[in-house]
Amino acid sequence: MDCPHCHSTEFSLLQQRTNLGYHRFRCKICRRTYNERTATPFNFVEVPTDIIFEVLFVRVRYKLSYRDVAEFYLLRGFQFSHETVRDWEEHFLPYFTEHIREKRRGKIGQVWFVDETYVKVSGRWCYLYRGIDQDGNLVDVRLSDKRDMAGTKAFFEMAREISGESPEQVFTDGLKSYPRAIDEELGKEVEHQVIGCQGNPVEQSHRGQKDRYYPTLGFGALESAQRFCQAFDEINNFLRPRxxxxxxxxxxEQRDRFFHGVEALHNIFNATQLKAYRRKMMFHLEY
Incomplete structure (x- = not known):
């Protein structure tokens, strides 16, 4: 592992490990010691990276509050507060979600079903734009404080960025802002059709988000709500058995796909740590 201090590739492996079991190294150039998590976002966290992954996973996947998660891991011998869980979610979850998004970039179908649902943030209702393709896979999700033209265009801009191209058809519920937003963000050649709620499969896919959202009794801020809703949809889409x-x-077969999916998520999370380290290395090399 390259030295995070002087960026030298000459180092030696020390026999002594850290208290969490990570390898320690000594740079042959600057003579400074470091370990596997030095210069990564997890450097000063006093629990193993694997536990951080599990905490974020169960927090998003299952109906557990911050206090529930902290209490659950207390039984496993890891003592941290609910505020620590909140802090990990704020700092690490966006990186994790972004790497999951990268895995499906350019793999979205040519028929989109788009709709919006309600999410309560700080005591008031906000609008969660969601879309799936013809196979039921996630297109994108975006939370907006208003259901207006700006929010609709922002959603289609995000969706087109992750898709890499415009779809052939878009089905919506007939919101007035959809036709213009589709023409300006996706292109006038995209066919737009209006279907009722019963014929729109995205209506059923709202249920997963609603079931997970209701136990939280709402969110405190738009930023945290967007972070959680996006992570929830990305992880559940990644683990989707169908x-x-x-x-x-x-x-x-569902259980086999679930176990393989969680293992793949774990690898993505570890890659998040390595990529953050490499970005920091490249930054120092450039400046």
Missing amino acids: RQMREFVSLS
Whole structure:
């Protein structure tokens, strides 16, 4: 592992490890010691990186509050407060979510179903724009404090960026801002059709977000709400057992796909740590 202090590639592995079990190194040029987490976002966290991944995963995936998560890991011998869980979610979850998004960049279908639902933030209702493709996979999700032209255009701008190209068709519920936003952000050649709530499959996909959102009794700020809602949809889409809508998947196959998916998420989380370290290295090399 290159030295994070002088960026030298000449180092020696020390026999002694850190208290958390990470390898320690000594640079042969500057003679300074460092470990596997030095210069990474997890450097001063007093629990293993694997536990941080599990905490963020169970916080987003299951109906647990900050206090529930802290209490659960107390049984496993890891003592930290609910504010620590909140802090990890604020600092590490956006990086994790962004790397999951990168895995599906350019892999979205050509037919989009788009709709908006309600989320309470700081005591008032905000609008969560969500879209799925013809196979039921996530297109994108964005929270807006208003259901207006600016919010609709911002959603389609994000969706087109992650998709890499405009779709062939977009189905919506007939909100007045959709036709103009589709023409300006996706292109006039995109076909726009209006369908009722019962015929729009994205209406059913709102249920997962709603079931996870209701136990929180609302969010305190728009930024934290957007961070959580986006992470929830990205992780659940990544772990989705069906590759097409209405596909039958046996329980044993669902469990196999779940375990493989969680293992892949763990690898992505570890890659997040390494990429953050490499970005910092490149920054120092440039300046």
